[in-house]
Amino acid sequence: MASLPLLVCFILCTYNSLAHGGNEEEHVLVAVPTSRYSEPAATCSTSRVRWLDEGSNTVSVPLVHRHGPCAPSTRSSDEPSLSERLRRSRARSKYIMSRASKSNVSIPTHLGGSVDSLEYVVTVGLGTPAVSQVLLIDTGSDLSWVQCAPCNSTTCYPQKDPLFDPSRSSTYAPIPCNTDACRDLTRDGYGSDCTSGSGGGAQCGYAITYGDGSQTTGVYSNETLTMAPGVTVKDFHFGCGHDQDGPNDKYDGLLGLGGAPESLVVQTSSVYGGAFSYCLPAANDQAGFLALGAPVNDASGFVFTPMVREQQTFYVVNMTGITVGGEPIDVPPSAFSGGMIIDSGTVVTELQHTAYAALQAAFRKAMAAYPLLPNGELDTCYNFTGHSNVTVPRVALTFSGGATVDLDVPDGILLDNCLAFQEAGPDNQPGILGNVNQRTLEVLYDVGHGRVGFGADAC
Template sequence: MALSRLLLFVLLSSYYYIAHGGHRNGFVVVQTRSFESKSLCSASTTNLELGRASVPVVHRHGPCAPSQSSHKLSFAERLRLSRARANFIMSRASNGMVSTRDDDANVSIPTHLGGSVDSLEYVVTVGLGTPAVSQVLLMDTGSDLSWVQCAPCNSAACYPQKDPLFDPTKSSTYASIPCDTAACQNLTADRYQNGCTDGGAHCGYRVEYGDGSKTRGVYSTETLTLAPGVTVEDFRFGCGRDQRGDNDKYDGLVGLGGAPESLVVQTSPVYGRAFSYCLPALNSDAGFLALGAPRAADTSGFVFTPMSHLSDTATFYMVTLTGISVAGKQLDIPPSAFRGGMIIDSGTVITGLPQTAYNALQAAFRKAMEAYPLLPNGDLDTCYNFTGYSNVTVPKVAFTFSGGGTVDLDVHNGILLKDCLAFTESGPDVGLGIIGNVNQRTLEVLYDAGQGKVGFRAGAC
């Protein structure tokens, strides 16, 4: 009888261990059904410190998105667009294209992750104009200039969106930026200017993205509403009159890069050139985008590392990796493999590691997962067939950054994508790498340019 009770206890303990994501010797047991995307949006709240306001943000194609599209790309095509974006960022960074305040008046904007993994995938909902008109904007740390589609714009020049086109004639605070102003002339230095429009009366802008999409129109100012009672007056943005590319349903883009045109720099007198976000693990869960840094008392859960920028490109935020571990074991990777630095990007899906680092990670991960069959022709080079498995044991993967801080990636959402290892090779060790958004899931990533550091907080959403 005692033996039967002991066996029952062991069986129940094992079931609890698996059902709740057991941890053992650097591995985590997860149910394969948790890999599946949910079709319903889960209502949730954002837990941020007192004094930070929040507004809704959702994913482009997830169930929480304010606009649903019938235009769906294959996983392979989504990866192609993400690679194109990553290659563009690398090229731009390589070719040189393009004071801190203790302020509690921060702004938070909720986010959701969707089932799509297009190169730009997280959206925020803000208000533009007076009276404020809701605009659903892609969130992008790899861009600076924000823009929306503006009326008048016919179907040949603008793509379909759910919301009505923003009509500047209906706003009492809209103004186009004259061509002979410093604001317009500064666009030239960042390669966004497109000359003068309407006979020289207005400043023109033009942006081309890594996935081939483009926008051009009139550089303008307007009142931006981030949350009820929280506004940015004279916000500089592009009033788009001609868009091209694989755009669908969303209304525009908000740039969070480090150049003067970005929302982050424009609001720096209030928020100190700091912002953070948390990208949720599932398309039905909520995350957030927040302007401003947490109070010093609220940063105890963060792991910090120094932030750097390329000498001639202010847009990108960079950090330095010093090590990677798999299943709790540090990989044998020489420091020289990371000397090019890593760009953190919200719009790139897959992390690109320099050759030596990637080869070491791939070999260690495959060894840890040798119990599961590899797919010979997966969309990435380390994909698995989990058919028939109700549970999968996944090794932990952790990054160690300059300064000694170590960050565990979420298991399995921050490591696997569509049953594939969410990493690829970015090129020779001397080149740059990119930390993509899959690895960032459930972490609060804090970009504090005023303090010159990047922070990571686990389990934030």
């Protein structure tokens, strides 16, 4: 019953606003059934997937969550806990911050429930004939890779799909050691020792260690990547992994979307102009998309903020303010001086100290009708037991240039009944815009024009 006054106020105020032709209260509080985000979905819905017009110079693949029914394989019974997922996300964010301080194709994207993660996956084809591969999308790294046969349980983690077998592909070729591509790989920090191939000659080695402790090594290789029926990327450079370690889940590999030359985005820039976008679905039973190239309708429906390129892998923007329930939090501009890295692989948004403290205080005040959980994995978690509806304040982020983005309610604000933000550190270090806050938005990385766009309600 503690939520009744807020809920009644919301309903009456909204009615009064509508009766007088206004809609201000709609932008302050939203009453949400607790079942909206507390009950797992059992079936997949693709009703809001963006499909492109025939003949457009774009290609799209579905994008889904790794743990949901839209994922391409069945849900795991031993998926990691929220605590473990957030531990990995925090480790990843520390790694990103350590580095940061120094025509169109569209495919469905899914929340990766079936491969035990809060990250997002796409399904593409690799090789000739094409073999389906379920890959994480990652804007915070560049080199794509898959686990390759031969590989046993001591050198590769268990994945749900068969390993990619390069010997069965007519278009696979290892990249020789003494080549520009191999030298560039070493220059960009992904190179490793050369290895002797089965057919003779030195093959280019790659090695990557991620912030969560996982790592992959193998042979830098050349192959055909199929993004959609009839849409292929010839001579795609990727890592054929023969030795993986760490807390990997059951995906087949990773699709790198960063800004360095090894990424899919840069490798296809001559065709798609170096632009890409995605929409991360809010729920396990929904699909979004990953699109290479600028949207067909160009800037329509987007708000834009300048992109700050301080490090070639990461996409950085400047945040200028946050509102909670329609009221701006009281923080000086210097609170955001470190910038914000937009990252599809970090789960929870990390704000600088001053900004986070102000956001936390404002959000807790707005949610005072609900008891705080003292020992949540995040520090602002709530007990909604006994409430069929919960009144959640709207949260909006403002970026340089005046771009204001309303976060989806509740899925872009709450994660397992917790505020999906945490403190990153001092005000002068970078923050990270995590994937929860990005849900349902089309996030457009328009590198050629030096800007990032946000389009509302895209999936």
